[in-house]
Structure formats: C-alpha cells, structure tokens
Amino acid sequence: NAGVTQTPKFQVLKTGQSMTLQCAQDMNHNSMYWYRQDPGMGLRLIYYSASEGTTDKGEVPNGYNVSRLNKREFSLRLESAAPSQTSVYFCASSLRAAGNTGELFFGEGSRLTVL
Amino acid sequence: QQQVKQSPQSLIVQKGGISIINCAYENTAFDYFPWYQQFPGKGPALLIAIRPDVSEKKEGRFTISFNKSAKQFSLHIMDSQPGDSATYFCAASTTGTALIFGKGTTLSVSS
Numbered sequence: 707n708a709g710v711t712q713t714p715k716f717q718v719l720k721t722g723q724s725m726t727l728q729c730a731q732d733m734n735h736n737s738m739y740w741y742r743q744d745p746g747m748g749l750r751l752i753y754y755s756a757s758e759g760t761t762d763k764g765e766v767p768n769g770y771n772v773s774r775l776n777k778r779e780f781s782l783r784l785e786s787a788a789p790s791q792t793s794v795y796f797c798a799s800s801l802r803a804a805g806n807t808g809e810l811f812f813g814e815g816s817r818l819t820v821l
Numbered sequence: 822q823q824q825v826k827q828s829p830q831s832l833i834v835q836k837g838g839i840s841i842i843n844c845a846y847e848n849t850a851f852d853y854f855p856w857y858q859q860f861p862g863k864g865p866a867l868l869i870a871i872r873p874d875v876s877e878k879k880e881g882r883f884t885i886s887f888n889k890s891a892k893q894f895s896l897h898i899m900d901s902q903p904g905d906s907a908t909y910f911c912a913a914s915t916t917g918t919a920l921i922f923g924k925g926t927t928l929s930v931s932s
Contacts, residue, residue, distance in 0.1 A: 748910060749910060796864050798864070815863075
C-alpha cells in the first residue's frame with residue numbers, strides 16, 4: 707500500500723505564481739487534512755475535509771484553497787504565492803472524522819520555496 | 822492563541838538515559854492526546870496516545886503520563902537509543918476538531 711502520496715515533493719515558485727499540491731490516499735479513509743510545518747512552529751492545520759464533499763478552515767487558511775475531489779484526493783491550491791508560504795506541506799488522512807480521535811497517516815511532505 | 826504548549830524545544834540525552842518531553846493545554850474539552858514521532862525527511866507517525874480517563878499508558882519504552890487537574894501530559898522514553906533521535910510532537914483534539922499540535926521537540930540521543 708502506498709498510503710498517502712503527495713506530489714510534487716519539491717517546488718520552487720516565484721512570488722505571485724500559482725500552483726496546486728496534490729494528495730491521494732489509498733486507505734479508504736474518510737477524512738483528509740493539509741498541515742504546514744515551519745521551523746519552531748510545529749504543524750499548523752490549513753484546511754481539512756471531514757468527509758467527501760465537505761471542507762473546513764483550520765488555523766492558517768489565508769492564501770489557500772482546497773478541493774476534495776473525491777474520497778481519495780484532496781488538493782491544496784496557492785492562487786498567488788507569497789514568500790511567507792515557503793514551508794513544508796503535509797497531507798494526512800484518517801479513517802474516522804476529524805475530532806473522533808482517529809490516527810492520522812501522513813504523506814512524506816512537499817517542500818515549497820517561494821522566491 | 823497556542824492551545825498546546827510543548828517543552829523543551831530541543832533535548833540532548835545520553836544513550837540509556839530517560840528523555841522527558843512535556844506538554845500543557847488549556848482547553849478542558851480536549852479528550853484525546855497523542856504523540857507523533859517524525860524522522861528527517863518523513864511525515865510524522867503516531868507513537869502513542871492517551872485519553873483523559875487514565876493517568877498513564879505504556880508501550881514498550883514509551884510512556885505517557887497524564888495529569889488532568891494540571892492540564893499537562895508528558896512523554897517519557899526509557900533507555901533512550903540513538904534510533905530515537907527524531908522530532909516529537911504532542912497534540913490534542915476534541916469531538917468536532919482536528920488535531921492541534923505542539924511546536925515540537927528535537928531529541929538527540931548521543932552514543
């Protein structure tokens with residue numbers, strides 16, 4: 707099983723460019739999440755989707771949009787990238803809905819640099 | 822507002838020693854407290870978790886101690902090994918919310 711797959715693994719953007727981070731899980735999980743990890747800041751929730759067809763804002767949603775394309779896929783879009791969005795982005799999934807204490811399974815991360 | 826405060830930020834322990842990482846929370850509605858372990862270049866992975874109806878949970882060399890009245894919980898790693906060198910995150914959640922993570926502790930176990 708691949709688990710949670712993120713693409714791309716690395717990306718360099720110029721300020722103002724747009725891009726989409728893709729995430730897919732093959733575990734038939736209901737909930738999916740996007741976190742960003744910055745040095746000294748831990749993991750901060752950007753958006754999550756408790757189930758197919760629903761999305762909710764997390765702690766740091768500004769500058770991002772998400773799409774729960776189907777049960778397997780959850781994409782994160784940066785419409786106009788800013789240097790403050792330089793980070794490592796992690797997608798995660800869980801069998802049970804957000805808040806129901808399901809174990810999170812993380813992808814290996816997408817390292818984004820915005821110049 | 823930081824809902825889960827983790828300390829220390831970094832920790833150096835000798836091989837065979839005990840590593841202790843602490844977390845404090847403010848939201849009394851939290852009812853699930855996991856610890857995640859992250860190796861360089863990898864995503865975090867669940868290490869051990871506890872609910873507030875127990876004061877301690879042990880899995881091998883890893884133990885969570887939970888103090889509900891103080892709103893604190895901690896991770897103890899007994900007989901620490903170089904392979905335990907990683908970043909550790911505490912987290913908390915309640916029904917209807919996604920996991921909120923602490924800022925992480927980088928553990929280095931020297932041989």
